[in-house]
Amino acid sequence: NAGVMQNPRHLVRRRGQEARLRCSPMKGHSHVYWYRQLPEEGLKFMVYLQKENIIDESGMPKERFSAEFPKEGPSILRIQQVVRGDSAAYFCASSRPPTDTQYFGPGTRLTVL
Amino acid sequence: AQSVTQLDSHVSVSEGTPVLLRCNYSSSYSPSLFWYVQHPNKGLQLLLKYTSAATLVKGINGFEAEFKKSETSFHLTKPSAHMSDAAEYFCVVSDQLGGNKLVFGAGTILRVKS
Numbered sequence: 001n002a003g004v005m006q007n008p009r010h011l012v013r014r015r016g017q018e019a020r021l022r023c024s025p026m027k028g029h030s031h032v033y034w035y036r037q038l039p040e041e042g043l044k045f046m047v048y049l050q051k052e053n054i055i056d057e058s059g060m061p062k063e064r065f066s067a068e069f070p071k072e073g074p075s076i077l078r079i080q081q082v083v084r085g086d087s088a089a090y091f092c093a094s095s096r097p098p099t100d101t102q103y104f105g106p107g108t109r110l111t112v113l
Numbered sequence: 114a115q116s117v118t119q120l121d122s123h124v125s126v127s128e129g130t131p132v133l134l135r136c137n138y139s140s141s142y143s144p145s146l147f148w149y150v151q152h153p154n155k156g157l158q159l160l161l162k163y164t165s166a167a168t169l170v171k172g173i174n175g176f177e178a179e180f181k182k183s184e185t186s187f188h189l190t191k192p193s194a195h196m197s198d199a200a201e202y203f204c205v206v207s208d209q210l211g212g213n214k215l216v217f218g219a220g221t222i223l224r225v226k227s
Binding site: 031033035041042043044045048056059091093095100101102103104105106107109 | 145147149154155156157158159162203207209213214215216217218219220
């Protein structure tokens with residue numbers, strides 16, 4: 001019974017490059033959430049997706065960030081033209097309605113040089 | 114809007130002594146509350162969850178939390194600390210009107226001394 005999978009676990013990018021973070025939810029889970037943990041801070045909600053739909057992206061920066069959860073395959077968080085301030089741990093969580101319990105993946109630690 | 118306040122950024126205890134991590138919440142309706150633990154460079158693990166079934170919630174690894182509506186508190190306790198409990202603990206509320214997105218407290222780092 002695999003948990004939430006995220007890859008890569010560590011990602012290094014130079015300023016201006018693109019970062020793609022992947023999340024495979026737990027089996028049977030159709031809801032995916034992305035959170036960001038900046039250094040010395042707690043986790044902050046970014047986006048909530050269901051299959052092929054963005055439900056709530058109120059926590060996403062307005063520019064350079066996008067997310068998708070296609071019918072087939074993992075959820076992708078994409079950051080274009082990364083800057084040093086994007087360096088953080090990005091966590092994905094999944095849940096299965098009607099429960100609101102979210103199970104977290106191990107995170108992707110993004111470092112922007 | 115939902116929010117949680119963790120009253121201590123750092124807590125230090127000796128091994129074998131009780132642990133108390135304090136959390137107050139703010140919610141306009143009956144909330145779902147959680148405690149998660151994060152070990153260094155690891156993901157988050159769910160310790161326990163409150164959903165109005167019982168005010169005293171038992172979790173994994175001997176942790177428990179008590180929901181007190183009159184005090185708007187959800188403090189995490191453990192009778193006897195173990196070295197492996199050293200980690201960061203997050204008190205979390207679910208924004209049930211906002212798609213169940215989680216709102217995290219700032220975290221409490223627990224240090225366990227031998």
